[in-house]
Amino acid sequence: MTSDVVNARVTFRKSPIHMLERFTFPDLDSAYQSFLKHSGLQECVILQTCNRVELFGCASNTDLEKIKKTWASVAGLEENTFKENLEISCGTDAYTHLLKLTSGLDSLVIGEEQILGQVKDSITTARELKASGDNLNTLFDKAIKIGTRVRNATGISKGSISVGSMAVNLAEQNVDDLKSKRILLIGTGEAASLVAKSLKKRDIEFLVTSRTFERSKAFAETAGGKPLQFEQAISDFKSIDVLFVATVAPYFLVTHDRVKEAMQSRKDGMLIMDLSNPRTVDDKVSTIPKITVMNMDQIAEMVEKNMKNRMGVVSAAENIINEEIPIVEAAMKRLEVEPIVTNVFKDIDQVRVKELKKALQMLGEKDEQKIRIIDQLTQAIVEDIMSIPMNNLRKASEQGDSEILKTVTKLFDYKSRE
Ligand SMILES: NC(=O)c1ccc[n+]([C@@H]2O[C@H](COP(=O)([O-])OP(=O)(O)OC[C@H]3O[C@@H](n4cnc5c(N)ncnc54)[C@H](OP(=O)(O)O)[C@@H]3O)[C@@H](O)[C@H]2O)c1
Structure with missing residues (x-):
């Protein structure tokens, strides 16, 4: 009769990006169907972003082994792949985790706004698919309200630095006089626009490309940059000094051969920043002399340092969450x-x-x-x-x-x- 909420997650905290990408669900609809059919959960919500794959579930008898088995089968993994990278929280711990998520406390960039929208989208999808019910709907609605309250009361989102700024900061640290370099941004989505915003703010010129030239043109008009034809851009890197890649391409866009060929007619090195998860820059590219490849793992380290300066806001946000937890618990118990x-x-x-x-x-x-x-x-x-x-x-x-x-x-x- 009573239902327990459980959260199972693989996130950037315990898994570097190359590990994390293995746990993602390639097809959300069929992942939902499988969890509802095979994991013993009566309700579930999947939250999948570039930094985390999370499952919130609700059942009268939670069977973690069944959940792991279903997850492994949907993601195409061996069951024993789950080791210390899988974190589990139950009951109040799961509520607290969700509140931290909506407040931006569990994000790579503390206080970032996108996670709140991603949580809202995940419960909307679950509702549409009828995968969530009274328990998870109530919990998510409360968590979204509390996350908004935390952000308004503490201003935690205001001082946060975007992943795009972090990537550009890292590039500045690794390249002399970034402004004078020829920069190419591959991607015209959300992550690319964060990079573009940061480059524009610093008055740094850049080229931008994505598969549809029209999209690159529209992006350039709003976010900045000079649009470039996709085929031309990705087949010829020889004039590029710094490359930012932020796409959802399901294959390597920046291949070993393409970069090696470009390097044959270059004297200087090249910096490649891959913000994508799954990565779209082949690992082997980093073995080419004078090439530096950085990905979300390096960005995460930088973010960690930034967070240390914001501990005051973090504890104010945690205090609000601690105040709200008994109210959430009461609401959830009332559902029983x-x-x-x-x-x-x-x-x-x-x-x-x-x-x-x-x-x-x-x-x-x-x-x-x-x-x-x-x-x-x-x-x-x-x-x-x-x-x-x-x-x-x-x-x-x-x-x-x-x-x-x-x-x-x-x-x-x-x-x-x-
Ligand atoms: N959003 C964030 O805050 C954030 C933060 C850190 C990292 N990331 C990572 O950055 C990547 C992009 O995320 P996003 O949120 O920007 O996604 P998005 O808004 O959906 O944009 C996706 C981009 O990928 C391009 N694309 C899609 N399929 C492609 C293909 N087969 N080949 C080449 N380009 C393709 C799209 O442009 P065309 O379809 O025109 O080619 C578009 O520019 C993801 O891997 C994500 O995990 C995102």
């Missing part, structure tokens, strides 16, 4: 009791209606107004008698008194209708 309360009221009302009908027949009453008064009287009696015990039952449930739940279930002969 609501089906019983509804059911008891429904059963009693059926008896009331049956007895009322009998009494009206015996009285032979036809006067509409009198019938309405008698009907309202019986309703009021039922509500007066039942409201105190039912409210006490709700309170007991909020306080975690599972014994009283069992007693009421037995007394009213309630059976879960899952």
